[in-house]
Amino acid sequence: MVKRKRMRAILIPVFLYAVSAAVVGYFLFHAQNGARGLEAKREYKRQIFEKAIELEALKAEHAEWDRRTALVREGKIDADILEEEARKTLGHVHANDVIVFLGSHGAH
Incomplete structure (x- = not known):
């Protein structure tokens, strides 16, 4: 007992x-x-950081497009932009011309 x-x-x-x-x-x-644990929090912060970088790149691209569209607004077209787009579209170059396209329009 x-x-x-x-x-x-x-x-x-x-x-x-x-x-x-x-x-x-x-x-x-x-x-x-867990689904809301410390590891998940780190992963969310990493994703937020990556999306912030992507957002900055998209804002820069948006600003570039705003600049380019401002050149062709309200009836006045910039002659250089018109010539650049025409040459790019038609693929026509004079014999003595040297053309350098800047930007991400196919140059990778």
Whole structure:
């Protein structure tokens, strides 16, 4: 009888500590690796950083297109832009011309 009481007095706290440690371990694991854990937070920050870089590139491209469209607005067309687009579209070059196209219009 004394052995059972002593055994019970030892095993019940050990069991409770083990269950408590398992619960804490479960929550710690999911706090680190879960859908809303620290790893997910790092991944979201990385994606935000990449999208911010992409946004800056798109803003620069948008500004370039705004500049180019401003040259052909309201009835006045810049002669250089018209000639550049005509040569690009038709592929026509004079014998003594040297043409260098700048930008990402096919030059990779």
